[in-house]
Amino acid sequence: MKIEGFEYVRVRGTDDVELNVAVGGSGTPVVLLHGFPQTQLMWRHVAPELAADHTVICPDLRGYGESGKPAEGYSKRTMAADVVAVARELGHAQFALVGHDRGALVAFRAGLDHPDVVTHLMCLDVLPTLDMWDVMHGTSAAVGFHLYLMAQPPGLPERMIAAAPDEFFGYFLDLWANDPAAIPDDVRAAYLEACRRAVPSIVADYRASATIDVTHDREDLAQGNRLRMPVTVIQQDWGAALGFDAAARWKVWAPDLHHETTTAGHYLAEEAPQQITRSVRTLLTRPRT
Template identity: 80%
Template sequence: MNINGFDSHRVAGAGVTLNVAVGGSGTPVVLLHGFPQTHLMWRHVATDLAADHTVICPDLRGYGASDKPSDGYSKREMAADIVEVARNLGHTKFALAGHDRGALVAFRAGLDHPDVITHLMCLDVLPTLDMWDVMHGTSAAVGFHLYLMAQPPGLPEELITASADTFFDHFLTSWAKESNAIPAEVRAAYLDACRAAVPSIVADYRASATIDVTHDAEDRAAGNTLRMPLTVIQQDWGAALGFDAAALWRAWSSDLHHQTTTAGHFMAEESPAEITTAIRSLLKR
C-alpha cells in the first residue's frame, strides 16, 4: 500500500536504503511514522500538505519496506538516514514532523542537524532521557513494552515473534480512541510489516534504553537545545502520570508551542485535520 497520489522510491540513507513515498511540490516537509506503523499513518495529513509542499514520508530504518540491518538503531543513526534521504531527493533544508518513534528520530535530527531542520514537530512523546525519568511505580505498567524490548538480545525477540500479531495489534487497539481510525486493510498492512521486522523493531527500542539515553544526557550536560521552532502535541500524559510535560520540553527549546489533544495516540489518523493545521501553523513561525 502507498499514500494516494504519492510515488514510491528507494532512496539511500546513511548506509541503508529506505522506502520513501513522495508527493506534491513546494517547500519540503518530511513526516516520520511511529510504532507499530509505517509511512501509511500519514496518508491523510500528507495528501493535504501535498497541495503546496513536497511531502516526503519514509519508512524508518528497520520498519516497513526499508532495509533492516542487524544494528545501527541509535536515533543519531536513524536521523542521519533522514537527512541523507532528503539530500538525495534534492533538499538541503526541510521541516520535520515525527510521531512516536519517528518523533524521537526527529528530536535527535533537530539536535544533531540544526542547520538542516527548519521547523520541528514531535507527536506524543517525551525526549528519551525524560521519558525514562518519569516512568516509575505502577504507572510504568503502561510502558511495559519499553522494558520488554530493553532486554538483551534473544528473549524479547523470541517472545514477540511467537505472538507477533497479538502483540502489535494490542497497541493498535488499546492506544486508539477512535476504533475506525485505522481501517482493516491498513491494520493488516501494519501487522504484516511488523511481523517481518521483529528483530529491528526490538533493536530500535533497545537503543532507547542504552545509547539514546547517553546521547541525550551528553546534550543536556553540554547545554545543547533545539534552535528551530518546535511544536509538541501529546495526550495529557503529564496529568495522568504526574509530571509537567510542557516544562520537560521547555528545557530543550526556547521556541516551544506545546498543546494536548483529545485524540488518541494515533492522532494523525484519528484527528488529521488537527495535525495538518498544527503543521501549517508551525511552518509560519
C-alpha cells in the same frame, strides 16, 4: 498499501541502508516520520493535504515497513542521519520535520544533531527519551511494559514477540486508539504484516532507546545543546495521568516551544488529521529566532 497520489522510491540512507520513501507534491519540503507499530502509511490523510503546496517526503524508518533492516545501527542519531541523507538525495538541503512516536524521537535527534538542516520541528505524543525514562516509575510504569521488555539483551524479547506478533503489535493498535475506526481493517492488516517481518529490527530500535540514545541525550543536556528551531509538541495529557509537567520538560529542550494537549488518541495523524495538518501549517509560519 500506499499513500494515494504519491510516488515510491528507494533512497539510500547511512551505511548503505535503503529506505522506502513516499514522495508527493511540490514546494518547500516537509518530512513526515511514522511511529510504532506503523509505517509511512499512517500519513495517508495528512500527506496529500500538505502536498497541495509542499514537497512531502514520508520514509519508512530503517527497520520498519519496506525499508532495509540491518542487524544493528538503530541509535536515533543514525536514524536521524538517514533522514537527512534521504532529503539531500531528493534535492533538499533544509526541511521541516514532523515525527510521531518513534519517528518523533528520530526527529528530536535530527533537530539536535542537524540544527542548520531542520527548519521547523513537530513531535507528536512523546517525551524526549531521557525524560521518558525519568517519569516512568512505580505502578504507573506498567503502561510502558513494552519499553522494558524490548530493552532486554538480544534473544528473549525477539523470541517472545515473534511467538505471537499479531497479538503483540495488535494490542497497541487497539489499546492506544481512542477511535478504532481511524485504523480500518485493511490498514491494520498492513501494519501487522509489516511488523511481523520486522521483529528483530523493531526490538533493536527500542533497545537503543534504553542504551545509546540515553547517553546521547545526557551528553547534549550537559553540553547545553538545545533545539534552535521553532518546535510544536502535541500530545495526550500524559503529564496529568502520570504526575509530571510535560510542557516544562519539553521547554528544557526547546526554548521556542508551542505545547498543546489533545483529546485524540495516540494515533493523532489518523484520528485527528485535520488538526495535525492545520498545526503543521501554523508551525511553518513561525519565524526562526
